[in-house]
Amino acid sequence: MVALGNLYGLNKPEGNHTRKMGESKKSPVIWAVGGGKGGVGKSIISTLIALSLSKMDKKTILIDVDFGGANLHTLLGIKNSPKTVYDYIQKKYHSLNDICIDTEADNLRILSGASDILSLANLKYAQKAKIIQGIFQLDADHVVMDLGAGTSYNVLDFFLIAHQKVVVLTPQPVSIQNAYAFIRNAVYRKLSRLTSQKAALFKIIQSAMDPNNELKVKTVQKLLQLIQKEGREEDANVLRREIESIQPLMITNKIRNHKDQDAARIIQLISEKYLMIHPVFAGGIAYDQKINAMVSRMVPLTRIDASNDALKSIADISARLSATALTSDA
DSSP: OOOHHHHTTOOOSOSOOSOOTTOSOOOOEEEEEEOSSSOSOHHHHHHHHHHHHHHTTOOEEEEEOOTTSOOGGGGGTOSSOSSOHHHHHTTSSSSGGGGOEEOSSTTEEEEOOOTTOGGGGGOOHHHHHHHHHHHHTOSSSEEEEEOOSSOOHHHHHHHHTOSEEEEEEOSSHHHHHHHHHHHHHHHHHHHHHHTTTOHHHHHHHHHHTSTTOTTOOOSHHHHHHHHHHTTOHHHHHHHHHHHHTOOOEEEEEEEOSGGGGHHHHHHHHHHHHHTSOOOEEEEEEEOOHHHHHHHHTTOOGGGOOTTOHHHHHHHHHHHHHHHHHHHTTO
16 A cells, blocks of 8 residues: 555654754655635734744744635745746756745745746646645645635645645634535545555445445445455455545634634544544634734735734644644654
């Protein structure tokens, strides 16, 4: 069975990220911030997580992984990016480090996608592998990826390579549905990649991805039981371990009252029942009109007041998750 990271020529991301004796360079902690469809404030939260990490004296790089419609740089006051990921794909630069752009904040750089290059919206396998390889070689303590909207294979693959897999949602019912769909698709995407070299097993996984499948498989547990009945108990055990390693971190954005935090609990219950995974509620962010006003006026978020409640909430979440990422596998 081939692990996801190795399919891209990488070691698995789960591991100790601290510097070891004799190593000349440590690999960064990779964060991915997704959330299904747009409108949940994913890009703002990505930016504020990166800003919070940089204020912890951590070298941080923020990446716009919405390669077909990149605009994250505008949140940092950069009108036009002089260098983008497309330049790296075209081999104009040897390393992703070479196309990172400084921001107003100390310790924070940005790596921009290319909003005017249509082909980047549908990366080829070799291009995606090249970018992923480059991300793990970035000169940083933390790398925060702001994923594109939706649940395309490219979006899910970048989500799955991260050490910290963050899913942003709002208390709105549609957002809750989209967040769960994002997590479900990520689970089945990982199953598909893990079984891609085993035709019979891959066929079962592909069938089960359809909620109305002929196999009448409604849960991951039933899927694994079916695989066991096919005489593939070892495969089923490997897949179970890989699935359980997916632990999405949920941030509920635009909270207006205490009840709004229940949105994450709904996803936890459904995910445990149907997907055999245990999403973690990382925290809630209150609705903040000041941040919306800054974005509307195109004021860089690096200039946000340190006393801002939303920023303080994200700083607290970032500090807790950062400590977890650096110690959980030690």
